[in-house]
Amino acid sequence: MPRRRNLAIAAIAAAVVAAGWAVLPIANAETEGDTVRMVQPESTAETAAAPEVLAGPAGSPVAVNGQLRVCDVNLCNEAGEPIQLRGMSSHGIQFFPDCLNPDSLAALRNDWLADFVRISMYVQEGGFETDPAGFTSKVNEAVETATTLGLYAIIDFHILTPGDPNFNLERAKTFFADVAAAHADKPNVIYEIANEPNGVSWDDIKSYAEQVIPVVRAADPDGVVLVGTRGFSSLGLTDGSDESEIINDPVDADNIMYTFHFYAASHGADRRAVVDRAAASLPLFVSEFGTQTFTGDGPNDLASATEWLDLLKSHKIGYAMWSFSDGRESNSAFQQGTCQGTEYAGTDVLTESGNFIRDRIRSGSTSQ
Ligand code: IDC
Numbered sequence: 179m180p181r182r183r184n185l186a187i188a189a190i191a192a193a194v195v196a197a198g199w200a201v202l203p204i205a206n207a208e209t210e211g212d213t214v215r216m217v218q219p220e221s222t223a224e225t226a227a228a229p230e231v232l233a234g235p236a237g238s239p240v241a242v243n244g245q246l247r248v249c250d251v252n253l254c255n256e257a258g259e260p261i262q263l264r265g266m267s268s269h270g271i272q273f274f275p276d277c278l279n280p281d282s283l284a285a286l287r288n289d290w291l292a293d294f295v296r297i298s299m300y301v302q303e304g305g306f307e308t309d310p311a312g313f314t315s316k317v318n319e320a321v322e323t324a325t326t327l328g329l330y331a332i333i334d335f336h337i338l339t340p341g342d343p344n345f346n347l348e349r350a351k352t353f354f355a356d357v358a359a360a361h362a363d364k365p366n367v368i369y370e371i372a373n374e375p376n377g378v379s380w381d382d383i384k385s386y387a388e389q390v391i392p393v394v395r396a397a398d399p400d401g402v403v404l405v406g407t408r409g410f411s412s413l414g415l416t417d418g419s420d421e422s423e424i425i426n427d428p429v430d431a432d433n434i435m436y437t438f439h440f441y442a443a444s445h446g447a448d449r450r451a452v453v454d455r456a457a458a459s460l461p462l463f464v465s466e467f468g469t470q471t472f473t474g475d476g477p478n479d480l481a482s483a484t485e486w487l488d489l490l491k492s493h494k495i496g497y498a499m500w501s502f503s504d505g506r507e508s509n510s511a512f513q514q515g516t517c518q519g520t521e522y523a524g525t526d527v528l529t530e531s532g533n534f535i536r537d538r539i540r541s542g543s544t545s546q
Contacts, residue, residue: 232363232365232366234328234366238328239293239294239328239329239330240325240328240329240366243255245365245400246365248435251460253435253461262490262491263294264292264294264497265286265498266290266498266501266511267334268298268502268503269505269509270299270303270336271298272300273300274501275316277512277517278502279323279517280326281521282517282522283323283324283329285523287327287328288523290536290539291540293330294330294366294368295332295502296465296466296498297321297331297332298336298501299334299353301335301346302337305336306353307349310349310352314356317333321333330368331366332368332369332404333368334370336373338376341375341378342378342382343371343375343378343383344378351393354393355393358393358394358395358398359398361401362397367398368403369394369398369402370404371391371394371405372387372390372406373411373466374410374439375409375410376408379408380408380419380423384427384429387403387405387431387434388429388431391403391405391431391434402433404436405434405435405436406437407424407437410439410472411438411439411466412440412449421452424436436461436463437464437466438453438463438464439466440453440467440486441470442468442470442478442480442483443470445482453489453493453495454489454493457493462493462495463495464495467498467500468499468501468509468531469508469531469534470507474509475509476508478530478531478534484538487538499531499535510532511532512527512529513529
């Protein structure tokens with residue numbers, strides 16, 4: 179194991195001990211057909227012998243909920259109960275390479291009481307296309323850190339410009355074959371195959387999804403897949419359509435959810451009404467939202483954001499706020515410079531949007 183990784187794991191173990199949890203590893207996994215199941219070791223000897231930490235510490239979201247599965251319109255835990263996952267999206271990992279680290283993710287888990295991190299890997303704008311092996315390995319490293327903490331990890335193939343996911347079809351196949359193989363035995367990885375399709379028809383998105391999902395499933399048969407929707411993952415609303423185009427012609431795959439994104443200062447009651455309606459028919463996941471306008475900057479509209487999160491709670495729709503970063507834009511949850519340090523817990527390091535979402539996640543946490 180590389181020295182850097184050892185250090186990272188030592189840092190996490192220290193954070194876990196500080197939080198009063200059992201020393202790692204405390205859970206193991208066994209394979210039954212295609213299903214990886216969590217089992218609690220029966221003896222200390224077995225605990226000490228456990229080769230890998232797949233479920234994270236006792237009481238962590240993954241130790242509690244195990245392998246997830248889409249059940250009707252909800253996301254269910256391994257016991258078949260609908261759950262709402264609450265988490266944070268990274269900013270582009272090429273823009274903020276320092277913000278996903280063992281300390282920041284330990285704070286996300288132990289202090290924010292979040293369930294997951296979304297790892298946003300841009301494809302363009304200096305992302306994956308410039309260094310496929312390097313970005314794949316950065317994503318894998320973040321997934322390993324999340325796994326050790328017992329956080330779920332969403333691997334986000336962050337297409338944005340151009341908006342037609344088919345432009346990146348071959349890159350997507352290569353990337354998802356690699357990451358799904360690397361994490362096939364973990365219960366905590368969710369695959370998001372296209373961040374925000376735009377300027378492209380639902381037919382073309384569906385065709386892309388039906389080519390990429392089999393690549394994921396070939397390596398990781400039980401991994402939940404998130405599919406982006408038309409018009410910047412607006413269920414088509416930005417293009418004057420709505421959820422009916424998906425209901426009438428769904429992606430031909432099971433165990434998938436459709437993503438819906440909103441920015442609270444731009445999107446209000448009319449879009450909430452559509453989500454309220456669509457949630458009865460489609461499994462939805464809000465893999466990204468912001469408290470400001472869709473530019474990701476400007477004043478936060480926390481009243482609108484609160485209405486949105488209340489709606490998502492009522493339907494148990496999971497969400498991630500953009501973004502777990504320390505930039506200048508109002509979407510950054512951390513004050514500028516935070517990611518150069520090791521302190522991420524508490525409110526001193528947070529911005530207005532950061533304080534808002536930490537409070538919200540903490541108050542809704544059920545996984546501790
Ligand atoms: C924004 C970033 C900004 C960056 C821009 C283009 O905040 O720093 O310059 O992307 O890369 C989305 C996208 C997300 C956007 C975000 C805010 O998924 O990449 O981030 N947003 O504009 N959809 C709606 C809003």
